[in-house]
Amino acid sequence: MLEVVSFPTAAEAAAAMTPDSRFLGGGTLIMNRVNYFDARVKRIVHSPDPALRQIARDGDRIAIGAGVTMTGLIGHREVDFLTPAARAVGGPAIRNMATVGGNLMAPHPYGDLTVALLALGADLRMADGREMSLEAFLAERRGLVQAVLVRRPDSDALRFRKVARVKPKGVSVMSMAAHLTRAAGRLSGARVAYGAMGPTPLRVPAVEAALEGASLDANGIAPALAVATEGLELPDDPIASAWYRREVAPVHLRRLLLGEEAR
Numbered sequence: 602m603l604e605v606v607s608f609p610t611a612a613e614a615a616a617a618m619t620p621d622s623r624f625l626g627g628g629t630l631i632m633n634r635v636n637y638f639d640a641r642v643k644r645i646v647h648s649p650d651p652a653l654r655q656i657a658r659d660g661d662r663i664a665i666g667a668g669v670t671m672t673g674l675i676g677h678r679e680v681d682f683l684t685p686a687a688r689a690v691g692g693p694a695i696r697n698m699a700t701v702g703g704n705l706m707a708p709h710p711y712g713d714l715t716v717a718l719l720a721l722g723a724d725l726r727m728a729d730g731r732e733m734s735l736e737a738f739l740a741e742r743r744g745l746v747q748a749v750l751v752r753r754p755d756s757d758a759l760r761f762r763k764v765a766r767v768k769p770k771g772v773s774v775m776s777m778a779a780h781l782t783r784a785a786g787r788l789s790g791a792r793v794a795y796g797a798m799g800p801t802p803l804r805v806p807a808v809e810a811a812l813e814g815a816s817l818d819a820n821g822i823a824p825a826l827a828v829a830t831e832g833l834e835l836p837d838d839p840i841a842s843a844w845y846r847r848e849v850a851p852v853h854l855r856r857l858l859l860g861e862e863a864r
C-alpha cells in the first residue's frame with residue numbers, strides 16, 4: 602500500500618521523511634518506480650512550498666528552487682547561462698515535469714543539468730536549513746534539497762556539451778561542462794565536470810590541474826586532453842563501452858574547451 606502525504610513547507614516535509622519515503626519532484630523517475638511496485642518506496646512526500654519553485658537573488662548568489670522545472674529554467678533571465686544544460690534534458694514533455702532537485706538525484710546516465718551546476722561550484726540549501734556543496738551532496742545524496750545556490754558566471758565562461766547517439770532526445774553517452782575562469786589571460790581555477798562517466802556527475806581533478814595557468818588554445822589545452830579520463834572508472838554499459846568513452850572523451854573535451862561546434 603502506497604501512502605501519499607503533503608506538507609505545507611519543505612522543512613516539515615524533510616522532518617517527515619523516513620527511509621522508505623521519497624520526495625516527489627516532477628515524478629519522471631520516481632513514478633516509474635511506483636508504477637512497477639518498487640517495494641522500497643512506501644511513501645511519497647510532497648510539498649507545495651513556494652520556496653521550492655522560485656528563482657530569486659540571494660545576496661551575491663542566485664537561489665534556484667529545487668522544484669523549478671527544466672522548462673522554468675530555460676530562458677529565465679537570472680539563469681540564462683543554464684539554458685543549454687536544461688535544454689539537454691529529455692524532450693519537451695520531460696522538461697515540463699523534470700525538476701532541478703530530481704536531476705541532482707537522477708541515476709546514471711542522467712544528471713545533465715547537475716554537470717553544469719557542478720562545474721559552477723554550486724552549493725545547496727537543504728530543507729532542514731543546512732548548506733553544503735553540491736559535490737559533498739553527490740557523495741551521499743541524502744536529505745531534501747530546497748534550493749541550489751549559484752553565482753552568475755562571466756559571459757561565455759560556462760560551457761556545456763552533451764554527447765548522445767540519438768538526437769535530440771537521447772540519453773548521454775557523456776555530458777561535459779567547464780567553468781573557465783581566468784587571471785591575466787590564463788586559465789585559473791577552472792572547473793570541469795562530466796556526466797555519465799561514473800555513478801554520479803563528477804569533477805575531473807586531473808583535467809583541472811592540467812588547465813591551471815594554461816592558455817585557452819589548442820596548444821595550451823593539449824596536456825588536459827591527454828589526461829581527459831585519468832583516474833576515472835568509466836561505465837561499460839549498453840549506451841557505450843568504457844573503451845569508447847575513453848577514446849572519444851578527449852575529442853569532446855577539446856570541442857567543449859575551445860567552443861567548437863560538433864561536425
Ligand SMILES: Cc1cc2nc3c(=O)[nH]c(=O)nc-3n(C[C@H](O)[C@H](O)[C@H](O)COP(=O)(O)OP(=O)(O)OC[C@H]3O[C@@H](n4cnc5c(N)ncnc54)[C@H](O)[C@@H]3O)c2cc1C
Binds near residue numbers: 744
Ligand atoms: C524519457 C526520459 C528521458 C530522460 N532524459 C533525461 C536526460 O536527457 N537528461 C537527464 O539528466 N535526465 C533525463 N531523464 C531523467 C529525469 O527526467 C531528470 O533527471 C529529472 O530532472 C528528474 O527530476 P524529477 O523531478 O522528475 O524527479 P522525480 O522522479 O520526482 O524524483 C527522482 C528522485 O529525486 C528525488 N528528489 C526529487 N526532488 C528532490 C529534492 N528536492 N531533494 C531531494 N531529493 C529529491 C526523489 O525523491 C527521487 O528519489 C529522463 C527521464 C525520462 C523518463
